[in-house]
Amino acid sequence: MFCHYYFWFMSEFMFILDLKLCSKSGRSCMLYPVVLRGRSSLLGPKFKMNVIQKLASLxxxxxxxxxxxxxxxxxxxxxxxxxxxxxxxxxxxxxxxxxxxxxxxxxxxxxxxxxxxxxxxxxxxxxxxxxxxxxxxxxxxxxxxxxxxxxxxxxxxxxxxxxxxxxxxxxxxxxxxxxxxxxFIWMPLYLDNSILSLEIPNIFGTLFVYENFYFLSSLSRTFWYLTLVIGKPKLFLALGQNSKAFLTQYELFCKEKGDSDRVSSDFGAVVVIDRSSDYPAALLTPGTYTALLSEVYTVKTGLCESLSTGNEKYDEKFNPIVQKQSVKFCLDSRQDTVYADIKNRYFTEVTSVLSDLTKQLKSEKTNSKDMALDEMKHYVKTKLGDVKARKKYITNHLMAAESIINTLGNRYEKQKIVEQNIIKNSEKSTSFSFLDEILVTENDRYVSLRLFCLMGLLYRLNENEIRKFWAKYLNHFGYKCGIAFNNLINMGFISDTSTTSSSNFQSKLKIPSFTSSNFYTRAKNLKLVPADPDSVNLKHPTCASYVYGGTYAPLISQIASLILSSTPLSEIQAKLEELGPLEIRNDRGYPLQTRSILICMIGGITYAEIAACNLIETLTGASIVVLSDRIINGNDLMRDILEYPK
CATH class of the missing domain: 3.40.50.2060 (Sec1/Munc18 (SM) protein, domain 1)
Structure with a gap:
């Protein structure tokens, strides 16, 4: 899909750079209202503005x-x-x-x-x-x-x-x-509408890779402070070992230090989920604009930034280096109205929006030439500043989108098909062939390991398949990566081949709960895997799986849908309890009296999952705020798996 838009981007990009209406200026500090267009609406109609102000003032x-x-x-x-x-x-x-x-x-x-x-x-x-x-x-x-x-x-x-x-x-x-x-731990940072993040980078590696739990108490204490501001919800759902411990420690803080004195909470429910409860949502290649930005650029604390690194054309293995445009802009829809409209769109739709916006600027440029003096004065006084800002925003997103095309265009469509096959547990040999291909052509130790982890979760990999790939991986990237093998075993991505012979391998596999034989039954119950991915409407989506091109719907969006549709708690428990340790605490708060949910993901949340929650907001008219220790992509998880404990 990427290559078809290359020439359009070049023509539109050159126009933006040459636009005479907008002179070079410093960073705009104006605050713009959130643009709510169709499915990109971020705030439920009943969500009070004072709640947003509270979260932004933490x-x-x-x-x-x-x-x-x-x-x-x-x-x-x-x-x-x-x-x-x-x-x-x-x-x-x-x-x-x-x-x-x-x-x-x-x-x-x-x-x-x-x-x-x-x-x-x-x-x-x-x-x-x-x-x-x-x-x-x-x-x-x-x-x-x-x-x-x-x-x-x-x-x-x-x-x-x-x-x-x-x-x-x-x-x-x-x-x-x-x-x-x-x-010291700061309160959650309000990065954008409905997004709270602590931006602490070492939580996943500490909790899920090396199973050290000393950070969990700090997270619970911070959440306790947060509930003093927003009130204590009456419904709690915790899925995963760490989430259950998180909830237990939070209740201890409430018992020892006291609850909020508010009679009611700004949120009807809190959902706490371990990252390990839904690894596929982090490992799959996303399709929405912001999620792809985080795949290509460094995005930290809501800032997308990439500075020129030189003119090198080849890496140390003589593979071509894809040159990315140097950009620096905030992923904040409160300031950037262009970003507000495109951030949750599927990437092919982003190109259409940017095209329309560019045409509008061209039209304004043409009209300004025919203005009388008084009209020109009024235009400069009232509209020129906004035009300058829009020009800057469009330029940033054009450069970023061009870099996405150049970086991912050569493998995106093929990888999407392979990932669909992995989710369906089919075409195993084709998937391994593609894995061998990107192991060499990408020269990226995160990309190939990430796909291997997805295969380890959803395929039944035998000892020969595991050892064969791992030998190639170490030969290609060096034996300094050897520590990752034990980490993958401990996390349940692969089995321990050192204690298993080929004759009885299947009987001794350490299969994580996510990949047991009942996975597809549970996936069907939770509607995680659409029956026909090609039928998912990417332009006007009604299914959360659109964030992965129709391949998979994030677990958190499906849980939110169950709660917002007032599904009986006994039915929710039956659907979720096989995914991991589960605890539901209901203090006469269900069905929800306040149609707003706070979702806490321990171990990092992706922009694709956030986009899926935004869609559920629009479809249900409710409000969903996400909170995590940081915003991640699959490569971030691989980095933590490959690094030594610090």
């Missing part, structure tokens, strides 16, 4: 918590930041606020520390052993324990301190008197 709580930490030392401060924290911290508080709280200078955490002089020093880092050690080594290099000033050095750990951090400082004689540890 960072005032984060500021208050951070201010308490900074008040531990009233002197002027140096703030040294883990680079991965900088962008989310910008959403929490700006430089002006930091200056107002005594921060004199801000530095990135690098190999060499700045000279601290007599200033108080606050490190803010992610809860990772390697990063913590770097901060401690920098502190030790600049102090004399015998003469060090007390209360000078502070380490703020996001989202929470690990016990080994205290043990390390204590063994070095630094704890409390010289270095003070703080735990």
């Amino acid at each position: 960072q005032e709580i984060s500021k208050a918590q951070l201010s308490v930490i900074f008040s531990c030392n009233t002197n002027t401060k140096y703030l040294i930041l883990d680079p991965r924290i900088i962008r989310p911290l910008e959403r929490v508080c700006g430089v002006k606020w930091l200056k107002g709280n005594g921060v004199e200078k801000i530095f990135k955490l690098e190999a060499v520390a700045p000279n601290f002089n007599d200033n108080a020093v606050f490190y803010m880092i992610l809860a990772e052993t390697g990063t913590f050690k770097k901060a401690v080594d920098q502190i030790r290099a600049q102090i004399d324990i015998e003469t060090c000033v007390a209360n000078k050095f502070h380490i703020v750990v996001v989202p929470t301190c690990i016990t080994t951090f205290e043990d390390e400082l204590e063994s070095l004689g630094l704890l409390d008197d010289i270095v003070t540890l703080h735990s």
Whole structure:
């Protein structure tokens, strides 16, 4: 589908760059109302605006918590930041606020520390052993324990301190008197309409890959703070081991610290789901515009950014390097009206919308030439600024869409067919042939491993198939990736071939619950797999599976549909209980009195799943807000599987 639009993009893109109505200008800071067009409506009609305002103002709580930490030392401060924290911290508080709280200078955490002089020093880092050690080594290099000033050095750990951090400082004689540890997790960041994210990158790897649960309490505590603002819903549904533990810890916080004093909640229900309950939704190749953006570009904290990396035409294995357009724009429909209209559309529809918008700009350019002087003055005063903004937005999306075509166009259609076959458990040999092909042609350790994981979930892979692929993978990408094999076994993507012989392999397979023989029965009950993907209307969709081209409907959208349609809880329980540990707590709140749902995904949520929930909103007239520790794609999960624990 991609190659047919290449020449159109080039002609329209050249027009945008040459448009004389719009001069080069800085970033617009105007706020635009959300455009609600057809199925792209994001807010249910009954969702009160004050709820949106509450969610957008959550960072005032984060500021208050951070201010308490900074008040531990009233002197002027140096703030040294883990680079991965900088962008989310910008959403929490700006430089002006930091200056107002005594921060004199801000530095990135690098190999060499700045000279601290007599200033108080606050490190803010992610809860990772390697990063913590770097901060401690920098502190030790600049102090004399015998003469060090007390209360000078502070380490703020996001989202929470690990016990080994205290043990390390204590063994070095630094704890409390010289270095003070703080735990800090900001409130969920309101990235866009109906999207809340904590933007903490190491939750999935910690919880699902290495099964360390020390972050779960921080997530529960943050959710408890959130319910003090929005009220405690009367219906809770938790699917997955971590989600059940999350709900249990939340109830403990309510018991120990108290509930919200609000009589009613802004949300009728809360649905908490483990990422592991629906891996296919993260592994499949999406088809909606924003989801494809996150596949091609780096998208962090709602910012799509890619800067030029040089003019290299080939990688280290002499494969052609696809050149991407350099872009930088926020995925925020409150500011970008063009993005508001196209973000949840299937990609082939995006090209049509951008074409129409470009024609409108051409028409305005032509009409402006025939204006009288008074008309021109009025035009410049009232409309020219909006035209400049629209020109900038359209240019950004044209460049991004062209990069999507160039990057994915050579394999998108074929991969879509292969993924449909995998979901249907058919054409296994064809799927392996395609996997071998992209293993070589893409030279991307995430893309090939991602497809293999999808095959491991839904095919019954035997020992020979697993070992054959893994030998090719290690030969191609190096034996440093060997750690991933055990991770895949522990997570249930593949079986443990070291303890299984070929004669009794099938009897000893460790098949995750998602791939048991009853999967297709449950998929049919939940309507996860459409009977005829080609019949799904991608232009005016009525099925959530459109986000994957009709291949698969995300689990969270189907659960939301069941709740919003007042399906009996006993029937919902029967449909979901075989997917994993399930708990439903109903305090006389069902059927929903407030047709709004808060969906919490532990381990990351994709833009495709968000788009599916937006469609359910439009179809049902309800409101769905999604909350997760970060917004991901399948490659992010593969990165966590391939990395060593930190």
